[in-house]
Amino acid sequence: MLVEEEKIKQQLVERFGLSGEKITVQRERRVWADVPAAEFGEIFDYAANKLGFVILATITGLDEGPTLGAIYHLARESGIILNLHISVQRDKPVIKTVSARFPVADAYERELVDLFGMQVEGLPPGNRYPLPDNWPAGQYPLRKDWKSDTIGKSEVTENA
Amino acid sequence: MPEREVKLTIGPQHPMLKEPESFLLTLRGEKITEMTVRLGYNHRGIEKACEQRTYIQDMYLVERVCGICSHSHSMCLAQTIEEIAGLQVPKRGLYIRTLVAELERIHSHLLWLGVAGHEIGFDTLLMYAWRDRELVMDILAIISGNRVNYGMNVIGGAKRDITPDQIPQILAAVDTLEERTKYYIHVGTEEITLRERLSGVGKLSKEDAIRLGAAGPTVRASGVDRDTRRDDPYGAYGELSFDVVTDNHCDVYGRTLVRLGELMQAYKLIRQILKNLPEGPIAIKAPRKIPAGQAIGRYEAPRGEDVHYVKANGTDKPERVKLRAPTLANVQAVAHMLKDGYLADTPIVIAAIDPCFSCTDRAIATTNLDNGRTDRMEWPALRTYGIDWYSKQGIDFAELNRKLRTMRESN
Numbered sequence: 208m209l210v211e212e213e214k215i216k217q218q219l220v221e222r223f224g225l226s227g228e229k230i231t232v233q234r235e236r237r238v239w240a241d242v243p244a245a246e247f248g249e250i251f252d253y254a255a256n257k258l259g260f261v262i263l264a265t266i267t268g269l270d271e272g273p274t275l276g277a278i279y280h281l282a283r284e285s286g287i288i289l290n291l292h293i294s295v296q297r298d299k300p301v302i303k304t305v306s307a308r309f310p311v312a313d314a315y316e317r318e319l320v321d322l323f324g325m326q327v328e329g330l331p332p333g334n335r336y337p338l339p340d341n342w343p344a345g346q347y348p349l350r351k352d353w354k355s356d357t358i359g360k361s362e363v364t365e366n367a
Numbered sequence: 368m369p370e371r372e373v374k375l376t377i378g379p380q381h382p383m384l385k386e387p388e389s390f391l392l393t394l395r396g397e398k399i400t401e402m403t404v405r406l407g408y409n410h411r412g413i414e415k416a417c418e419q420r421t422y423i424q425d426m427y428l429v430e431r432v433c434g435i436c437s438h439s440h441s442m443c444l445a446q447t448i449e450e451i452a453g454l455q456v457p458k459r460g461l462y463i464r465t466l467v468a469e470l471e472r473i474h475s476h477l478l479w480l481g482v483a484g485h486e487i488g489f490d491t492l493l494m495y496a497w498r499d500r501e502l503v504m505d506i507l508a509i510i511s512g513n514r515v516n517y518g519m520n521v522i523g524g525a526k527r528d529i530t531p532d533q534i535p536q537i538l539a540a541v542d543t544l545e546e547r548t549k550y551y552i553h554v555g556t557e558e559i560t561l562r563e564r565l566s567g568v569g570k571l572s573k574e575d576a577i578r579l580g581a582a583g584p585t586v587r588a589s590g591v592d593r594d595t596r597r598d599d600p601y602g603a604y605g606e607l608s609f610d611v612v613t614d615n616h617c618d619v620y621g622r623t624l625v626r627l628g629e630l631m632q633a634y635k636l637i638r639q640i641l642k643n644l645p646e647g648p649i650a651i652k653a654p655r656k657i658p659a660g661q662a663i664g665r666y667e668a669p670r671g672e673d674v675h676y677v678k679a680n681g682t683d684k685p686e687r688v689k690l691r692a693p694t695l696a697n698v699q700a701v702a703h704m705l706k707d708g709y710l711a712d713t714p715i716v717i718a719a720i721d722p723c724f725s726c727t728d729r730a731i732a733t734t735n736l737d738n739g740r741t742d743r744m745e746w747p748a749l750r751t752y753g754i755d756w757y758s759k760q761g762i763d764f765a766e767l768n769r770k771l772r773t774m775r776e777s778n
Contacts, residue, residue: 237662264674267687284593284598285598310580314698322414334405355415355419
């Protein structure tokens with residue numbers, strides 16, 4: 208039981224010196240890891256290219272109060288999901304794009320930009336998603352302090 | 368006229384679009400050189416709405432993410448919440464959920480087959496497929512009371528039981544549907560219309576399908592053996608025997624064969640489920656407040672994988688609900704499929720993953736490739752250009768128009 212899952216945990220601990228407490232094997236096929244934002248790129252590439260996590264199922268944005276979080280849900284063909292969680296400062300929410308490795312991330316990262324106000328470095332130019340072009344600047348609907356009546360109180364600006 | 372690059376906008380509102388979305392195609396002659404997509408016109412803020420409602424309300428809300436895969440989304444959410452709460456759904460509940468899941472797949476794939484027929488001008492196939500689809504719609508209505516949005520899932524199990532008198536009705540419908548599907552497979556493999564029209568259209572190689580993260584029948588028709596039902600089993604799939612259908616055509620024809628093959632597997636699964644339906648309760652009572660925790664749920668919906676993430680904070684409302692439907696995973700693949708293809712293939716290529724449209728807008732913007740100048744041709748100018756072009760080929764519309772006028776006047 209959980210041989211493969213424990214092996215993934217071990218590999219992450221050994222290679223990146225992560226604390227074992229930060230990596231949880233929740234059940235069969237479910238591994239969760241909290242990783243430092245600074246090392247995220249390296250860990251992500253290692254998981255995608257060396258550990259066989261060839262599917263990016265999606266990216267979840269989170270409002271954690273003083274920080275904003277992102278969980279990258281990576282999957283193997285065999286069904287194991289590795290959930291890599293990072294946190295960045297709310298006042299400087301900058302992350303790096305993974306769309307070069309996973310083109311499908313384009314839409315997921317634009318969601319982080321529009322709905323959480325994250326800045327994704329290296330994201331190629333393109334249409335915004337999913338909010339309309341005239342959505343007011345600085346309004347991020349999935350942040351906890353944003354309520355659905357907030358929109359009525361601010362002025363809608365064209366092409367914000 | 369010098370060779371021009373034409374930019375063609377389709378959507379967000381367009382007579383043949385089933386939902387609002389916008390495509391900007393760059394054409395050189397009949398060939399597409401580039402395509403960009405603009406999505407989000409139908410964004411309803413469901414994730415935010417979920418945070419403001421209780422888990423029980425969210426089950427109803429999420430069922431309405433999609434009009435066709437409604438059971439897919441509600442089952443996916445239910446099993447994600449159950450994992451956080453540590454609820455063991457009774458086996459009979461899992462079997463009933465899985466039964467409805469496969470019935471939904473049949474209804475979705477038959478709907479698709481009809482739409483695909485329609486998009487290539489083979490409307491007989493549309494009429495046949497949608498006539499047969501009524502059989503499965505009737506069964507779903509018998510089981511759940513509804514043709515769509517079945518409301519069969521509750522947190523902790525299934526909402527309605529399968530009664531003994533329903534079983535022969537379901538089996539009889541499955542027998543008929545299986546015969547019909549065999550006929551469609553015969554049509555698909557022997558009849559020249561489908562094969563010739565769909566082969567080589569919307570090419571997506573195995574490598575590109577993996578690289579671009581395509582999902583569902585789209586990825587399986589490019590020879591990738593990937594199906595959440597087998598790879599990350601949920602519901603009753605872990606105890607059932609079925610084959611994952613793949614195909615190596617890597618085009619719309621292959622996507623058609625995969626869906627037809629999956630219909631046959633669905634009949635097989637339904638017979639197994641009804642034969643082995645365990646006795647016992649269909650659900651256990653779930654607490655209103657879900658303990659703090661997080662989980663990710665996966666579900667092989669008819670169009671590809673649904674991915675749901677839920678974070679609970681110990682209250683009766685979730686901290687965060689994230690939903691990913693398969694079309695978002697297939698958008699990059701569609702852009703790739705259309706590139707270097709023909710404009711006339713656009714409707715079927717897009718329909719092959721799901722959203723679909725036809726027709727073109729009546730004003731076009733052109734870019735002169737020699738000097739880069741952009742200008743706009745309105746409908747009258749396009750009409751004049753067309754008439755001139757045909758008259759150079761020796762077809763004179765003036766003569767035809769004169770004849771038509773004479774006929775009308777003599778009547």
